[in-house]
Amino acid sequence: MPIYEYRCRKCGEVFEKIQKVSEAGESLRCPHCGEEKPERILSGFFSKGSESTSTCGPSGGSSRFS
Numbered sequence: 001m002p003i004y005e006y007r008c009r010k011c012g013e014v015f016e017k018i019q020k021v022s023e024a025g026e027s028l029r030c031p032h033c034g035e036e037k038p039e040r041i042l043s044g045f046f047s048k049g050s051e052s053t054s055t056c057g058p059s060g061g062s063s064r065f066s
Helices: none
Strands: 003-007 014-018 039-041
Antiparallel strands (some): 003 014, 003 039
16 A cells, blocks of 8 residues: 655644555544645655656755755
8 A cells, every 4th residue: 555645734744644545535634733634745755757866865855854
């Protein structure tokens, strides 16, 4: 099962959830504040296309650490 990243629309907390592809995030709640329907975001490890593209290091990865 894939791991999806979500961001709470209310408090901004980013968290991960392991779930089936067919499951929707509609029933999720933020583990920090309890807000419903968090926004699914792309993980910093997502890369489509080039096999040599690295998302590690100072120029890649998640923008939440910037």
